[in-house]
Amino acid sequence: MGLLVRSLVVLLMILLSACLPIIRAQSRSSSARVLDSVLQDYAYRAFVRPRTGVPFDGTVPANLTGIKVSGMRLRSGSLRSRGVKSYKEFEIPVGVVVQPYVERLVLVYQNLGNWSSTFYPLSGYMYLAPVLGLLAYDAVNLSATNLSELDIRASINPIKIHFSNVQSVPDGSVARCLWFDLRGNVNFSNVVSKNTCATVQQGHFALVVERTAPSPAPSLAPAPSQVSHKKKRNTKKIWIIVGSVLGGILLLVLLGMLLVCLKKYRRKKKMQHMEKASDVGEALRMTSVGSGKAPAAMVTRTQPSLETEYAP
């Protein structure tokens, strides 16, 4: 019984640890993340004859016209010790650290152009300039697709984003910076100087201003579409958990039944074995002739004594 309980607990732990990654993977699959993956592919395709530290502009598929993508390959050591003075709108200072360690990385630049509000919808705010992205990937295989991002962190000074082609800010409004991290979190911050934002991490960046016209009290909360997305995700999560737990219980019951059956089967087998053994014992005793307890098998084999009897 103790063994049964212990094995059930182990099984439950295995089930729980197996269902956690599913939940994590679920919450990361939004259309913007799919776009990141597509743009990584198209940025890497631009590296026909790659040179280190030079931006290469990629070509996006026709159904994404309006989005710009580039890739720049760098040694992680030189990124850290020298930074990049200017990569499109980004100014990367010294001290940017890459985790986990790779020898070379690619910084993929995205400019979402007129697709900004399609992939990053906002309510209560409007974009003053297209959403920009800066994402880091391993450069070891330039034909790789579906890569996951490396983590980059500015450890000394922040990375600066100098937005260009910025719409003029309406009177009385103040432009703010918006940062979308890769997990779908949104953070506001103040501009560090005119049209310039700062970040210590990768992600997507925008310059926004509150929409003042119709809504009297715009809130800092994320867009309603994102909230409903989150709700949907949460209910999905709950269903996954409920499903996993029910499945787990079912599995445990089945396992218990299996164990009981196994025990029964073993007992039955043992009984059969014992019965058989006694049968054989009886047969042996019956076949044994004269010199006590000779095994039955020897009796059924050719007997040299009989051969000599029939010899001519």
Ligand SMILES: *[C@@H]1O[C@H](CO)[C@@H](O)[C@H](O)[C@H]1NC(C)=O
């Ligand atoms: C663009 O077209 C590709 C197929 O060529 C398709 O897989 C993808 O979903 C399309 N993307 C958009 C945003 O329509």
Ligand SMILES: *[C@@H]1O[C@H](CO)[C@@H](O)[C@H](O)[C@H]1NC(C)=O
């Ligand atoms: C963005 O503009 C291009 C043309 O420059 C157009 O083909 C595309 O449909 C536009 N995208 C959106 C989301 O409006």
Ligand SMILES: *[C@@H]1O[C@H](CO)[C@@H](O)[C@H](O)[C@H]1NC(C)=O
């Ligand atoms: C690079 O990635 C491509 C696509 O995933 C793969 O076919 C190829 O084998 C990889 N090359 C190396 C050297 O790993």
Ligand SMILES: *[C@@H]1O[C@H](CO)[C@@H](O)[C@H](O)[C@H]1NC(C)=O
């Ligand atoms: C991309 O990778 C994820 C796991 O990292 C996997 O679930 C997905 O199927 C992959 N997609 C493609 C098109 O290979």
Ligand SMILES: *[C@@H]1O[C@H](CO)[C@@H](O)[C@H](O)[C@H]1NC(C)=O
């Ligand atoms: C982002 O905002 C959340 C609250 O909205 C805060 O807890 C978190 O520390 C912020 N992250 C960064 C990196 O500023």
